[in-house]
Amino acid sequence: MARLTALSMAVLLHSVLGVSYYYYFRESPGSAAPLLGAWLFSACVVALLQAIRIFPSALPAADHGRFRHYRGNNNQAASSWAALLLETGICCLVLDVTLTKLWHRIESLCQCAIVGVLQALAVEEQTFLACEYWSLALTTGLIGACLLWLTLWATALxxxxxxxxxxxxxxxxxxxxxxxxxxxxxxxxxxxxxxxxxxxxxx
Known part of the structure; x- marks a missing residue:
């Protein structure tokens, strides 16, 4: 299981502070999808990451006896901090890659389908933009909620x-x-x- 500290730091850096290529990519024109679906999908990825063991939490007993004389307390503290920072970086990278490569494709497909339907209706520009925004928010939010429910059910969180x-x-x-x-x-x-x-x- 990924450490809760590393996962919390990754969520703080990626989703709260916005240190992510995905959020920088969203500022480009043409991406009008709300953040609700992205947040729900990020919760799916976080639920999967908490169920994955990135690094082993403890060595076996034989390895403890073998390396007991070669590792001091300072080395153990340094390795634990290095593992914590590495796990945080891996969690941030997984969140960024899944949002950029997977969730952005889902948003683009939903937006293309909604724009095609609204263009066939031939509505005004303001009505077009409002309907596009709320339809995209409803569609991506529903997809994100379904994915989150399936992830929570699969991981038994x-x-x-x-x-x-x-x-x-x-x-x-x-x-x-x-x-x-x-x-x-x-x-x-x-x-x-x-x-x-x-x-x-x-x-």
Whole structure:
């Protein structure tokens, strides 16, 4: 899984600050597509990137034993920062390439189809521009929303977030219980929710 820090930095640089060739390319005349579809497609790419492991998070145990004497704390910190910057650059590059090469083609196809339909209707210029803008916004937004839904379904991201929130809640409850009632003795099993409900029913 790509590091959340690197992915957050890539989203900040690319989508928020606009450090991207795609946004520079959009300023050229002829690209009248709204940004809603591009943002939804960027969310699709971000959802895919969070499910991909760009670099291994940890070495195997044998490799740890082999390289333990050759790597110090400074080297580990430097390599982690280098990996973080490299992952951020890779995420920015993937976002830029997919938006420029793939999403821009989708926008162009939608715009060509909408302009062809509106030219056949022979409407006024102001009405033509307004209909083109809102039709393109609706079409690209719908395509981006469908792609985002398919990506979330394929990567099971909502379920992962739900499980992560449950794990955080359990760990927080465990830490609060240890602070209030003291730490558990070694070897004492932690009662599960099923065991607690069975004990309360027996009592």
């Amino acid at each position: 909502p379920r992962k977030l739900h499980c992560g929130l449950l794990d955080c809640r359990r760990s927080l409850h465990r830490h609060c219980s240890s602070l209030i009632f003291g730490p558990l003795e070694p070897g004492t099993p932690i009662p599960t929710q099923v065991q607690e409900s069975a004990q309360s029913f027996a009592n």
